[in-house]
Amino acid sequence: MLAGIVSDISQQVLRTDVAGMPLEWIDYREAVRLYHADQVAYQTGTLLYTVFGGYSSYDGTRSKVGVNSIIATHGTSQGLSRDRDKYVPPLNNRTLFKRDANLCLYCAMRYPTRDLTRDHITPISRGGGDTWNNVATACRRCNNYKGGRTPEQAAMQLIAVPFTPTYAEYIYLKGRRVLTDQMQYLLAHIPRSSPLHARLSDHLADGAEIVDVHFHE
Numbered sequence: 001m002l003a004g005i006v007s008d009i010s011q012q013v014l015r016t017d018v019a020g021m022p023l024e025w026i027d028y029r030e031a032v033r034l035y036h037a038d039q040v041a042y043q044t045g046t047l048l049y050t051v052f053g054g055y056s057s058y059d060g061t062r063s064k065v066g067v068n069s070i071i072a073t074h075g076t077s078q079g080l081s082r083d084r085d086k087y088v089p090p091l092n093n094r095t096l097f098k099r100d101a102n103l104c105l106y107c108a109m110r111y112p113t114r115d116l117t118r119d120h121i122t123p124i125s126r127g128g129g130d131t132w133n134n135v136a137t138a139c140r141r142c143n144n145y146k147g148g149r150t151p152e153q154a155a156m157q158l159i160a161v162p163f164t165p166t167y168a169e170y171i172y173l174k175g176r177r178v179l180t181d182q183m184q185y186l187l188a189h190i191p192r193s194s195p196l197h198a199r200l201s202d203h204l205a206d207g208a209e210i211v212d213v214h215f216h217e
């Protein structure tokens with residue numbers, strides 16, 4: 001059973017390693033499991049919710065766990081810490097569109113996710129790869145117009161340089177609803193030179209949570 005305090009139960013928890021490096025988003029079940037398994041080294045952020053367990057047959061008290069928005073845990077995720085710098089996140093449309101802030105990188109208009117496509121800047125038919133650096137968010141109209149041509153051939157110009165997200169950036173991109181304290185935490189792990197750094201800083205200055213309204217599963 002669960003008592004919500006600050007936010008609803010669907011709010012994801014940011015899990016980090018003991019050194020504070022962001023690892024992944026976890027749900028409340030996984031968070032409670034980690035607390036019970038004594039895997040939580042320390043917690044930061046804010047209290048999200050309190051999860052109540054069963055009554056003790058020994059003394060009648062009830063177990064409860066307060067789950068914070070950011071928890072540092074022992075152990076790592078898939079040996080990630082070692083290869084973090086070389087990590088290339090998997091490419092998928094949801095995180096690609098979020099990387100580009102739902103803007104068509106050709107006409108600079110913002111669209112709902114359903115109206116966006118993945119454009120291969122150098123078309124696959126011309127040897128371009130299906131990789132972060134060769135893909136751009138494009139509206140259907142621009143993508144159709146460009147067809148099997150390169151931007152030069154189509155006389156189209158990209159409004160931003162495509163980039164491969166770092167690990168911390170990818171975690172941010174995957175977040176469905178990123179709370180202010182989680183955003184601040186991730187921001188500290190995102191290079192200042194990254195376009196996402198500027199965007200997150202702006203969001204924080206506005207005092208707004210980032211809610212992924214375009215999310216479709």
Ligand SMILES: [Zn+2]
Binds near residue numbers: 105108141
């Ligand atoms: Zn467009």
